[in-house]
Amino acid sequence: SAVISQKPSRDICQRGTSLTIQCQVDSQVTMMFWYRQQPGQSLTLIATANQGSEATYESGFVIDKFPISRPNLTFSTLTVSNMSPEDSSIYLCSVDRPSQGAYNEQFFGPGTRLTVL
Amino acid sequence: AQKITQTQPGMFVQEKEAVTLDCTYDTSDQSYGLFWYKQPSSGEMIFLIYQGSYDEQNATEGRYSLNFQKARKSANLVISASQLGDSAMYFCAMRERRSYNTDKLIFGTGTRLQVFP
Numbered sequence: 001s002a003v004i005s006q007k008p009s010r011d012i013c014q015r016g017t018s019l020t021i022q023c024q025v026d027s028q029v030t031m032m033f034w035y036r037q038q039p040g041q042s043l044t045l046i047a048t049a050n051q052g053s054e055a056t057y058e059s060g061f062v063i064d065k066f067p068i069s070r071p072n073l074t075f076s077t078l079t080v081s082n083m084s085p086e087d088s089s090i091y092l093c094s095v096d097r098p099s100q101g102a103y104n105e106q107f108f109g110p111g112t113r114l115t116v117l
Numbered sequence: 118a119q120k121i122t123q124t125q126p127g128m129f130v131q132e133k134e135a136v137t138l139d140c141t142y143d144t145s146d147q148s149y150g151l152f153w154y155k156q157p158s159s160g161e162m163i164f165l166i167y168q169g170s171y172d173e174q175n176a177t178e179g180r181y182s183l184n185f186q187k188a189r190k191s192a193n194l195v196i197s198a199s200q201l202g203d204s205a206m207y208f209c210a211m212r213e214r215r216s217y218n219t220d221k222l223i224f225g226t227g228t229r230l231q232v233f234p
Contacts, residue, residue, distance in 0.1 A: 033222075042208060042224040043162070058221075090160050096220075106152070106212075106222055108162035 004109035006093060012115045013083055020079045021112045023093035028073035030096070033106070034066070037090040046091075049076050083116045090114070119144045119213050121225035128230050130199045137184070138194040138228045140209030146170075150212035151192040152222070153183065157205045165207075168192055199232045206230075 003026035013019050023032060034046040046066055047055040055068040069077045080087050092111045096104040120143040130136035142151065153165040168176045168183045176183040184193040196203055209225040 037160075042226050043222075044224075045221055048221075092160075092162060094162070104212075104220070105164055105167055107164055108154075111160040111162070113160055 004093060004095060004107060006109040006112050008112060009110065010113040010115075012117060015084050015116055017083055018079055018081045019083065019114060020077050021091055021093075021114075023076045023078070023109055025074045025095050030073070032070065032076045033094045034068065034076075034078045035092045035094065035108075037092065037111075039088065043092065046078070080114065083114075085116045088114055088116045119146070119149075119211055119223050121209050121211050121223055123209055123225035123228050125228045126226075128228055130196075130230065130232055132201060132232055132234050133198055135195060135197045136199055136230065138196070138207050138209075138230065140192045140194065140225060142190050142192060142209075142211050144190075144211065144213075146213075151183070151185070152210040152212065153181070153192075153194045154208045154210060155203075155205045156208060156227070162208070166194070196230075201232050201234065204230060204232045 005024045007022045032049045035043045036046050037043045045058050046061045047057045047068055049055045049068050049070040051070045051073050065081050067079045090111045090113050092108050094106050094108040096106055098104055122141045125139055149170045151168045155163040155165055166176050166178045166181045166183050168185045175185050180197045182195045206227045206229050208227045210222045213221045213223055
């Protein structure tokens, strides 16, 4: 399995500010994914980040609100901009790992628990 | 559109007993992957088991097994010999292939499992 670390592990922020979350992987990966999990809810994909290209955002998520960087094959950042209390969530990054089956297995980082006041 | 349904918001099981967590899915694709994840209160997502749609045998990983019934579009997780540490949220997910290298995981709403002594 992949070893994925995220920073910060949790934060409490004031509305209107921005927070950048870092995701570091122990080996090179092509795609990195960013998910949001609102309180008591399931996970929703925000965007897919490939190294050297613009991130691909899912419906309902825009680059101005969630800018993503992917400077190399082991690192990515997600920024939550101009935060409001509705942005309070767990943010998780994940990566693919090839499996013996037809579909890659996807592993997740430990998550960043964000509270916006 | 693909969809994952978990109809059990919560389940209780006594330690050392087996428990089945239900998952049904809807897809028109012939090729897909099904996954189960465990999320403890810490928030991390732990990969448990994977089943490919063309796999003839049910997947097993230690105490976890997947009861895959393709005709019924169900992929239930069976946990044998439950332990107190199994208490967590469990998410069923399906891999949606949209184009090369841009797969997406779709998650169900989750089942909260509580193991009691």
